[in-house]
Structure formats: C-alpha cells, structure tokens
Amino acid sequence: MVFSFVSIFLLNTITLFANEKAAAANEEGSFNVTQTILEHIKDDHSWHLWGHTSIALPVIFYTPAGLEVFSSAKLIDEHHEPVVYKGKFDYKLVEGKAKIVNAAGEVDEAASKKLWDFSITKNVASLFISVIILLLVVLTAAGAYKKTGISSAPKGVQSILEPIVIFVRDEIALPNIGAKRFAKHMPFLLTIFFIILTNNFLGLIPIFPGGANVSGNIAFTMTLAVCVFIVVNLSSNKNYWQHIFWMPGMHWSMKLFLAPIEFIGVFTKPISLMIRLFANITAGHILVLSLVCLVFIFKTVYAAAVAVPFVIFIFMIELLVAFLQAYIFTMLTAMYIGMASEEAHHDQAHH
Numbered sequence: 001m002v003f004s005f006v007s008i009f010l011l012n013t014i015t016l017f018a019n020e021k022a023a024a025a026n027e028e029g030s031f032n033v034t035q036t037i038l039e040h041i042k043d044d045h046s047w048h049l050w051g052h053t054s055i056a057l058p059v060i061f062y063t064p065a066g067l068e069v070f071s072s073a074k075l076i077d078e079h080h081e082p083v084v085y086k087g088k089f090d091y092k093l094v095e096g097k098a099k100i101v102n103a104a105g106e107v108d109e110a111a112s113k114k115l116w117d118f119s120i121t122k123n124v125a126s127l128f129i130s131v132i133i134l135l136l137v138v139l140t141a142a143g144a145y146k147k148t149g150i151s152s153a154p155k156g157v158q159s160i161l162e163p164i165v166i167f168v169r170d171e172i173a174l175p176n177i178g179a180k181r182f183a184k185h186m187p188f189l190l191t192i193f194f195i196i197l198t199n200n201f202l203g204l205i206p207i208f209p210g211g212a213n214v215s216g217n218i219a220f221t222m223t224l225a226v227c228v229f230i231v232v233n234l235s236s237n238k239n240y241w242q243h244i245f246w247m248p249g250m251h252w253s254m255k256l257f258l259a260p261i262e263f264i265g266v267f268t269k270p271i272s273l274m275i276r277l278f279a280n281i282t283a284g285h286i287l288v289l290s291l292v293c294l295v296f297i298f299k300t301v302y303a304a305a306v307a308v309p310f311v312i313f314i315f316m317i318e319l320l321v322a323f324l325q326a327y328i329f330t331m332l333t334a335m336y337i338g339m340a341s342e343e344a345h346h347d348q349a350h351h
Contacts, residue, residue: 033297037289041213041282042096043123045072049208052078057125061098062116063089072119089115123220126212130198137161138194168193168330176334181341185334188231192224193330200281200322204315215325216282218274225274228333233266236340269336273329280325284318 039048047055056073065088074085075093082093089100089111098119100111120128141157148155154162173182173189199214214220242248244262246255291314294307 033290033293036293036296037286040211040289041216041285043121043213043217044096045075045093045098045119045121046080047122047125047208047212048080052080054080055208057122058120059098060118060120061087061091062118063100064114065089122212123214123217126202126209126214127199127220129209130195130202130214134194134198164193165190172327172331172334176331176338177341178338181338182334185231185235185337189330189334192228192333193326196224196277196329197323197326200326201319203281203285204318204322213282213285215277216285218278221274221278224277224329225270228273228336229267229270232270232333232336232340235337237343239342240340269332273332277325277329280321284314284321288314288318 045059046057049055054073054076056071059070059072059075061068068087070085070087075082075091075098077083084101084105085091090102090105092099092101092105092107094107098115098117099107100115102108137157138161141161144156144158168190169182169186172193173186177185196215199220202210203213203215205211244266245259247258247262250258288311291307291311295303297303
C-alpha cells in the first residue's frame with residue numbers, strides 16, 4: 001500500500017514538473033505558486049494531461065443567435081493559451097470562463113451575459129466517468145447476486161460493496177431515520193455516499209481519468225445540497241413544521257423568538273453540507289500541491305527530501321478524509337431526514 005502512495009506521488013510530481021517545464025519554455029519569470037495550484041484545482045474546458053498535451057472536450061454555447069457546438073481545441077492554442085474562436089460570435093476563455101469578445105479582443109459584458117455555457121467541462125466529464133464506474137460496479141454486483149442469491153458468501157465486487165452497504169444501513173440510516181422509515185431512503189443515501197466517495201478518490205489520482213477536482217467544485221456540492229433540501233422537505237410531516245413555527249411546550253413569546261431562527265435553519269443545514277464538503281476537499285488538494293511546489297520554489301531536488309515525506313503523509317490523510325467526508329455528508333443527510341419525519345408521539349411522551 002505504501003508503494004501505491006509513493007507511486008501516485010511520483011506521478012503527481014512528474015505531471016506537475018512536465019507542466020512547469022512547458023510553461024518555462026513559453027515565458028521567462030519566477031515560478032507562480034498561486035497560478036499553478038489554481039490551474040490544478042479549477043474546472044476547465046479541456047482536460048490537461050502534461051506539457052502541451054490536452055484532451056479536447058465539447059463546447060456547447062447557447063446564444064441569442066442559437067445553439068453552437070464545437071471542440072474546446074478551437075479556444076486554446078498549442079501552448080494551452082486562450083485564443084479567439086470566430087463562430088456565430090467571437091468567443092474567448094477569460095480566467096477559465098467563456099466570454100464573447102469584440103473585434104478588438106475585449107470582453108463584451110452585455111453580450112456575455114446572454115451566453116449560456118452548457119459545455120462538457122473537465123469536472124462534468126469526470127462526473128460522467130464516476131457514474132460509469134459506479135454503474136459497472138453496482139450492476140456487476142447485482143448480476144452476481146441474481147446468480148448466487150443473497151444468502152451466499154459475497155465474492156469479488158460483492159465483497160467490497162456489501163460491507164459498505166451494510167455500514168450505511170446499520171450505522172447511518174437505521175440510527176438516524178428509524179427502523180420503520182429507513183428502507184425507502186436507502187437508495188438516496190447510498191447514491192450520495194458512493195458518488196461523493198468515488199469522486200473524492202478520483203480527485204486524488206493525478207493522471208487521467210483522475211485529477212479533476214469535482215468534490216471541490218461548489219456547483220457540485222450545491223447540487224447535492226439542493227437534492228438533500230428537496231428530499232428532506234418532501235419527507236417532512238406536520239410535527240416537523242410545528243416544531244419550526246410553533247414549538248410545543250414553550251411560552252408563546254419564546255415561540256415567536258425561535259420561529260424565525262428555526263426557519264432559517266431549514267436553509268442553513270443544506271448550505272453547511274455544501275460548504276463543508278467543498279472546503280475540506282479543496283483545502284486538501286491545495287495543501288498537497290503547495291508541498292509539491294516547494295521543490296520548484298527552492299529550485300533544488302533536495303527540497304524533495306522534506307516535501308516528499310510530508311506529501312505522502314498528507315496524501316494518506318486525504319484518503320481518510322475522502323471516506324470521512326462521504327460519511328459525514330450522508331450521516332447528516334440521514335439525520336435531517338430523520339428529524340423531518342419523526343412522529344409526534346415521541347415528543348408527547350417526552351413532555
């Protein structure tokens with residue numbers, strides 16, 4: 001296992017080194033740590049592999065002139081620098097975002113506001129890859145269960161999936177939602193857990209098809225949070241809303257004071273899920289890349305004697321964090337669902 005960690009680190013270092021050597025061939029100047037880190041964690045219209053080698057992805061724009069589809073290779077030159085592409089409008093990537101520019105190459109803000117970007121970016125492509133991986137693994141396990149039955153000992157993929165499914169059921173769903181209601185929420189909880197876990201692990205692999213910072217993209221975590229918000233509120237009952245707007249067992253003055261606070265909490269709970277996952281995953285990537293950059297900052301291979309052990313240590317922690325963040329997100333989701341669907345008689349017995 002340690003060999004795997006070292007191998008992944010070396011691949012990460014080689015990839016970064018090739019990228020910086022290519023950049024140095026284009027321009028002279030000092031090594032820009034901030035720019036290097038941001039380039040590795042941000043989304044992009046192409047999938048950068050090494051040096052000047054990238055995988056072009058589909059660009060899909062919807063403008064007042066209609067739908068336009070073309071390759072992202074037309075937006076960058078051979079040195080991975082943005083160039084103007086002349087289609088129905090003149091398009092250019094500015095700080096990673098597609099903009100409409102005028103004849104002088106300046107951004108036309110008014111026209112750019114009417115540009116809808118539905119492109120298959122690096123993070124979107126990585127998300128598709130993670131979905132394909134999950135479908136292959138889950139369908140393979142399901143097919144094996146159909147042949148052997150659920151009573152037989154798990155083999156192959158089954159032996160990996162079954163303990164995780166049982167863990168989510170016994171340690172997350174049952175304690176937080178309850179024995180009567182947990183079963184109908186298990187597909188949603190398992191989907192959240194596996195999609196976060198898979199993307200977290202793919203983000204730690206520095207080479208294709210890994211390396212995309214999907215879980216560190218606020219749009220991805222926001223989408224998950226919105227799904228949780230919808231499911232929680234669809235699962236809610238009269239007792240849940242009564243505790244928010246008119247909490248039983250308290251003086252009316254306290255009810256008036258607590259009602260707006262509890263109502264705000266309906267929205268802050270999914271927001272906290274969104275920010276927690278985004279911040280933890282992004283911080284981990286930044287930390288690892290910062291340590292790797294020490295080699296290029298000091299411009300000596302001897303800096304690797306300090307950087308390499310720290311990177312391996314942080315990388316092992318990131319493997320734990322990848323699982324931990326999937327667990328925390330799923331556990332809090334189950335907790336919110338359980339709170340929203342809890343029956344009134346529990347509180348009546350308490351009072």
